[in-house]
Amino acid sequence: MSDVKRGPWTVHGESVSFDNPWLAVHEYPVTMPxxxxxxxxxxxxxxxxxxxxxxxxxxxxxxxxxxxxxxxAYSWELPEGGGPLDEEPEAAALRELEEETGLKAEKLTPIGSWQLSNSVTDEISFAYIATGLSSGEFAPDPTEVLEIKRLPFAELLDLVISGEITDAFTVLMVQTAYIRAQRGLLPPEISRHIVPG
Structure with missing residues (x-):
């Protein structure tokens, strides 16, 4: 591999030091800024x-x-998971919701897409509010032992603000949904459940 510029960095090569079905660690000999x-x-x-x-x-x-x-450590989170790169994010969201909670949704409203850790990973996230809920099939992955809890959105917001929920993706989704609802950036039928009155 010939040298490649990445902003102020010069990359002199690339190797993979770890690889499994979920992730790979790429190493680059570089000249630093x-x-x-x-x-x-x-x-x-x-x-x-x-x-x-x-x-x-x-x-x-x-x-x-x-x-x-x-x-x-034990963690309480919104339903989350991995969506293969060849699967549409919306389809992955519907699948993850049903697998982890046993809920089906009629509608997804996008609330954001973010880089979750842009200094050491290339992970991109997609987040949705799911409405029109009905019973589906609870089917967690073989690597998961899950407990499910139903609670008012206001209580979830309190858990985020108090720091009892520490999962960054959950915190980001809850706070974004709340701010968007406050600013009238979500459909009224969603906002009224997030910011009552």
Whole structure:
């Protein structure tokens, strides 16, 4: 590989030091902006991050509890998962919602797409509010042991503000939904359940 410029960095090569079905770690020998030699590692994700905020006609939502291996801690989160790059994000959102909560949705309203950690990963996320909910089939992945809780959106917002919910993607979705509802940037039938009155 010939040298390639990436902004102020010069990349002299690329290798893969770890690879599994979900991610790969790419390593790059580089010349840093300072002119010094270095190595840069990037975690490449093979799926998009997909998140869903389900919202029913009573203003309730659902969160999912599970043990998270990297922190060896239990975490409450909105339904989230990976969407293969060849699957439309909306289809992945509907699938993840049903797998993790047993809920089907008639409608998805997009609320954002973000880079979740832009210094060491290339992970892109897509988030939706799901409405028109009905019963589907609960079918978690073999790697998941899930607990499901239904609660008012206002209570979820309190858990985010208090710091009891620490999952960054959940915090981002809840706060974005709340701010968009406050500013009239969501359909009224959704906003009235997020910001009553």
């Amino acid at each position: 300072s002119g010094d030699p270095g190595r840069y590692g990037v975690v490449h994700f093979k799926n998009r991050a997909i998140g869903v905020l389900p919202l029913d006609e009573e203003g309730y939502t659902w969160i999912v509890g599970q043990h998270r291996f990297p922190f060896d």
